[in-house]
Amino acid sequence: MTNASLHSCASDVQPDATAGFDMEQALAHGDALTGSRSHYRDGGALVLPNIGLRVADIPMQWTEFQNVLAEQKMAHAGTWAELCEMLTIPPKYPHKTVMPLFKCATFGNLRSDNDSLRSDANMLAVYAVEGDYDAGIVTLDEAAAMLRAADIEAVLYTTARHTSNEPRWRVVAPLSAPCEPSARRGHVGVLNAALGGILASESFRASQSFYFGRLAGVEFHAAHVAGQTMDMAGLFLEPVFSSTPEPRSEPPPTEPMTPDDVHGFTERLQAAGAEFFKKGSYLERFFPLLMCSLHAEMCGHPTARGIFESKVLEYGTENKKKEWERKWAKETPRSHWRAVFNLVPAPANTADGFTDVDLCAELMKDLRNMDPERISLEWAPRAAELTETEGRAVLEEVHRRTGQGLRVLSTELREARQHHSAMLLQSNACGRxxxxxxxxxxxxxxxxxxxxxxxxxxxxxxxxxxxxxxxxxxxxxxxxxxxxxxxxxxxxxxxxxxxxxxxxxxxxxxxxxxxxxxxxxxxxxxxxxxxxxxxxxxxxxxxSGVVSWPLVTGAGEVLSINGLHQSTGLVVHGCPEGVALNAYTKTEAAAALAWLRLHYLDGFEFASPLDADAALAGLFTAVQRPVLDMAPALAILASAQSSGKTTLARRQHLVLTGRDAPLSNLPLGNDEELEKRLLALLLTAPAQITFDNVPDGMALSLGPLNAMLTAPVLEGRILGATQIARASTASAVVITGNNLRLGADETSRTLITRLAPATVRPEARQFINADVVSHAQGIRWQVLTHVVGIVAGYLRSGSDYPTRTRFARWDVAVRQSLIWAGGYDVAEVFERNADNAEHIGALRCLLRCLHTEFESERFSVRDVINRLVLSLADVTDALEALGCRDPQKSKSVGRVLAAQIDRPAMVDGRAVKLQGSQNRDGVTVYRVSLA
Structure with a gap:
């Protein structure tokens, strides 16, 4: 059905269709608010122009009440979009008691017996229907999805009792035009049907109003679902109404309370605390107490009403206090008191094992047995602990027994309360x-x-x-x-x-x-x-971070004193007090390096001495990483399982922090997930991030990790929040795996150390120091002393070596320090990476084949396909390794060739490169020339 046909149908509505509903009164009420009518008459028929409007622009009227008493109302007029904004971006309130209530309806000036303007009889017209969900199972997002599937326009928002574990929310759905109050129940039934019949019974009460606003300290969510108005979208939905409760049976005859019952009730009522009153609604908790209190009063309990009122004052609100005062005056104990007695919790034992007593009743009993002089001395300090109501009762009893004036006694009680409050405050402070x-x-x-x-x-x-x-x-x-x-x-x-x-x-x-x-x-x-x-x-x-080891700043200063270091922002902790860490001479540095090779690398079999020093460079990197802007990752590789890769990563972490290493899995093929994990980890400032046991033979192409290694900060959105965070990347990164391959970007960002056990069964080997943890902890401070001594010694020596890596500050603190101490130049590791890199080998193969086929002759993409791709498998393999999706397509091959222009590679001992230019026809042609 189109909007035009719906508009036509609405225009044919006759005046008698609104029998029992004073539409003119509702319209006049709207005129008083808006100054113009949202409805008009055409030839006697009522026309509802809202159907032709955008849903957001539909005129809307709603009423706001400051509290549940609804003694005053505030009428509002606007559009559906404005009402949505009010509900989804509400003000924040410190307590629920000060939150306002709203109703998407207009009300007259007829007051109920309780002086309330909010009643079914006083409701004039309904502009939208509200629903309440309080079962704590279906989430707001799930409800929004159901409404979206039904094409129902609505706004949803969480209530003051909502938690992530027990969702509670409200839904408001607009009507295309106001309806009479009697029709509201049917619309709510349709809304309930769209939501699977989950709305609470309160939703069907015609004049029921609902709190709105954000409660401080409670998470708030809201959602807007775009669709059609409630009455239009629900034309083909059968309404679902809340189940009708079974008729109540006649209560059993009331039996009087015995003195023991009264005493038991008193204990239970006084023991009822905040947790009891928070478990349910006011009606579910205060009404049973009201019934029990009425029974107790009828049976002669002296302070039943006072105890009840004190609970209302303590756990209720001012509005509830007035409401319960009225209820006390007109209610009768019609409920069988034993049916509600057990709802009140039994009194708990105090910490000393004794049961709490009724202090008021005990004091009243003692007053009757005291002489006036003793009463004057003892009554006020004891009454200071009682509630206001109990205190008044005691004060009047003292007045009767001593004849002292009420004003004098009130002053004594006030001073006693102040003294008691001060003493209690001092006791509660406990040094705070x-x-x-x-x-x-x-x-x-x-x-x-x-x-x-x-x-x-x-x-x-x-x-x-x-x-x-x-x-x-x-x-x-x-x-x-x-x-x-x-x-x-x-x-x-x-x-x-x-x-x-x-x-x-x-x-x-x-x-x-x-x-x-x-x-x-x-x-x-x-x-x-x-x-x-x-x-x-x-x-x-x-x-900026936290370290539990000494390190050296770029200026050569040794950080080893626990506390916050102002210039670096590092929190140092766990370093032994009074330990002197000195900068080494070159001779001392050489001896320290030899000691590290012998003891720190003990038990590991490396492929070459360069690989052994690369492992030491990884250790130096981890120690210095918090004061470096960026640094390479350490990749511990081997050809077989059980070669010691994870053990070496754990030893490095144990020496660094004194604790065993946490190991992580690398989410390959999911850069978004990797970025989220890296950000979450970096926000905790870990000493080392270890990605252990990457699947054998994998080609590492890790965009987020590469960005982390070459930038001082990593920026991203915090998981589960909208907040953007900038985390320092100053954590060492270690990757372990068998026969891993490096991508193009990883060759210059990864320091590789290779383990090569001289046995076909490395799992059968045993370390001399089999207890990895104890051994690492035993040599920890000696290792750190040598690392700090070598780095500090080099930085203070004035020696200078040329930088050969992309990490300038790391090059000085780690690579050059090792060279100065007599170690290998680990820059050769990056060169070895490049020589062995898959993309470099593919480029070398491609240039060799192109040079052999075309020599210095110019050639096009089509020439490459016709003369090489179709006949030479090496060219096809090289193109695919360089990212060519289809070596027989000109566009795909051309993209790869264009990407290789001016990239040199060694071919038969000569450096050659691919050059590109355009011929007269604008076609790109290539040739191989010396670099």
Missing amino acids: RTIRHRPEMSATQAQEVAELIRTRNPLGLVRHAGRPVRIASVTPLYSHGATGDEAPEQVLVSAHSRPTLVAAAEDVALFTVTTKGGPRPTCIPHAVIDHLITCDAGLVPDI
């Missing part, structure tokens, strides 16, 4: 600083709390990558242990969450609010935690 909450100074108080946290634990709150973090021993992400079990814990940067910040703040500060009874403890203010979560620059020190 007491801070009087001042909302207008939340930023200053957040600064004070941050300083207190750092005073207690300097590593408990710092700033890293723009986030509040702590230094803690945690299990690394995306990792496992050497035997496949859980990864060993590491000292890492751990991001603070709101709960961890609240816990840290509660350990050092006790916030109070001023009441007439004196200062009263309160929770950590949300505004203070918000400032700590935001963690603006200057709130706490910024750090």
Whole structure:
């Protein structure tokens, strides 16, 4: 059915179709708000022009109530788009009690018996239907998908009780034109059908209003689903209504409470705390208490009403207090008290094993047995612990028994409460600083709390990558242990969450609010935690990372003193106090290098001495990585399993941190996943990232890893959030695998060390020091002392070697330090990478074949295909290795040849290259020439 036909159908509606619904009154109400009518009459027929509008532009009216009493209303008029904006981008409220309620309907001025304007009888017209979901199973996104499938326009938002584990949300769907209140139930039934019948029964109550807004400290989500209006999209849906509850049976006759019952009820009621009242709605919790309290009062309980009112005051709201006062006045104990008695939790034992007693009843009993003089001495300190209602009852009893004036007694009680509050506050502080909450100074108080946290634990709150973090021993992400079990814990940067910040703040500060009874403890203010979560620059020190080993700065300074190093931003911890680390002379450096080859590399069989020194270069890189802008990865390769690759990676990490290495799997073929993992890992500032046991023979082409190795920071979106983070790349990277091949970009970014056991069964070998962990920990500080001594000695020596790698600062600190100490030049490893690289070999083969076939003659792409590709398999293999998808297609071959222009390669001892130019016809031609 088209919009035009729908408009036509709506235009044929006759006046009698709205019998029982005063549309003129609804329209007049709308005129008063908007100044113009959204409906008009054409020849006596009612025309609904909204159907021809875009859904976003449909006129909408809704009513806002400041609280559930609905004694006042605020009418709003706008469009559906404006209502969507109000619901999806709402203001934030500190408590649910101050959140407003809304109803997508208009109301008159008829008040109910409770003086409320929100009632079915007072509702005039409905502009949209609302639904409430409270079962905690179906997520908001799943509900949005169901509405999208039904083509229903709607907006959904989570409620104040929503959690990620128990989703709770509301849905609002617009109508193409206002309907009478009696028709609303059918529209809600259709909406319920589209959602699979999951809406709560409250959704079907005509005048039911709903809270809206963001509750501070509760995650909020909202979604908009584009589609047709509720009444148009649901034409072919059968409504589904909530199940009708079975009729209530007549309650059994009321039986009186015995004195034991009254005493038991008193204990239970006084023991009911915050957790009990949070488990259900007000009706589910306070109504049973009301019934029990009424029974208790009828049976002569002296303070039943006072206890009940104190619970309402403590756990209810001002609005609820008024509501329950009215209920107490008009309710009768019609419910059988035993049916609700067990809903109230039994009193728990205190820490000393004794059961809590009714202090008010005990004091009242004692007052009756005291003389007036003793009453004057004892009553006020004991009454100071009672609730307001209980205190008033005691005060009146003291007045009757002593004859003292109520004003004098009130002053005594107030002073006693203030003294009791001060003593209680001092007791609760337990060494914490007491801070009087001042909302207008939340930023200053957040600064004070941050300083207190750092005073207690300097590593408990710092700033890293723009986030509040702590230094803690945690299990690394995306990792496992050497035997496949859980990864060993590491000292890492751990991001603070709101709960961890609240816990840290509660350990050092006790916030109070001023009441007439004196200062009263309160929770950590949300505004203070918000400032700590935001963690603006200057709130706490910024750090760049955390190290548990000594290292050398670019200026030759040795960092070995625990604490925050200001110039580098590094947090040093775990270094022995008083250990002197000296810069070596060249002779001492040579001896230290020989010792490292003998002891650190003990048990490993390398393919060549250059490979052994490449392994040492990997160690030097890991030690110095936190102060380098970029550095190559270390690839530990072998031809067979059990050659010691993982053991060497673990030994390097053990020497570096004193803890066994967490090992990770490399997500090959998924650059997006690799980038997310790298960012998540780097945000924790790990000492070393180890990608272990890459599948045999794989060609490494790792875009995100290459970017990390050649940039000081990696930028990306934090998993599960919209926040963009910039993480330092100052972590050593180790890759292990058998016969791995390097891609074009990896040849200059990866330092390869090859293990070559001199046996056909390397798994049968045994290290002299079989306990890898103990051996590495035993030589750890001696290894680190030698590494630091060699690097510091070279940087202070004034010696200078030419840079031969793309990593300038790494070249100085690692490569040149090893050369100065008498080691091999590990730049030769990169040259060896290039010589053995698959793409270099393919280019060399292609240039040799082209030179043999064409010599200095010019040739086109078609010449290559006709004279070489179709007859020479080597050319086909070379083109495919260089990325040619179809060696028989001119476009594919041409793209590969164009990419190789001016790239030199050694062919038969001569450096040659491919040159390209265009002939007269504009066709690209090539020739092979000397480089």
